[in-house]
Amino acid sequence: MKYLFTLCIMTLSFVSYGQSITGQWETYDDETKEKKAIIEIYKTDNLYFAKIVKSFKSDKNAVCDNCKGTKKGKPISGLVIIENIKKDDDEFNGGTILDPENGKIYKCYLELVNKNKLKVRGFLGVSLFGRTQYWIRKE
Template identity: 40%
Template sequence: MKKTLILLGAALAFSSAFAQVSPVGLWRSIDDKTGEPKAEIRITDSGGVLTGRIEKTLKKDAKPTCEECRDERKGQAINGLEIIRGAKKTEGQDVWENGKILDPENGKEYTLRLAPIEGGQKLQVRGYIGPFFRTQTWVRVQ
């Protein structure tokens, strides 16, 4: 009985650790220019496709709605706003790519690359326009 419980516990611990090497979960975005926390974003997986929504803004001067957005998100509340769309796992790698990420501060959408780092406790978020990119490191919220 004890041996079974130990094995079960080890299997659960392993599966939890394995599941953490994924962008799925709650993240605190950190401004790459100021180092200050900006928002908490929840990333979910639906059939292998990732989406992410702002759960809570952390900036005191954050606008309440996305006035800079250029699509159906224009005028929507920042809290609850979908900012990540369509990212899919790259086969054989712990990288999710080819989606889009929205910067609600300027309304621009960028091609997206997500890569869990440090055992899944941080997330490298890279947005591209052509050969130019910007990278932020988000921190998993426990």
């Protein structure tokens, strides 16, 4: 019995930690709960990035007017909004997230809640001051 319990725990650990954050995720408006965008998370050189694949809040030709630097005036579709996230145990952190609505860049961490739900936290300074969203894996 003891061995069966240990085997179950090991299997559950493998399943939860073996999941990937890569793929497409749907985001929703915090207030209206309407679908906001489809975001694709991808991995390059052991770092994770995310770009907007489709925005439901703006037309297909919308650009990031509030962004600064090289992203100013770039199309919303295809815009990289998460950069340089590193995997650290079951959390992904050390990178930044861009809010294309206001052009501000925040520190960011991601945490896979389960295989279909991703916790996305953008914050200033310490993670106490920020905003959390939950993204749903696109089927």
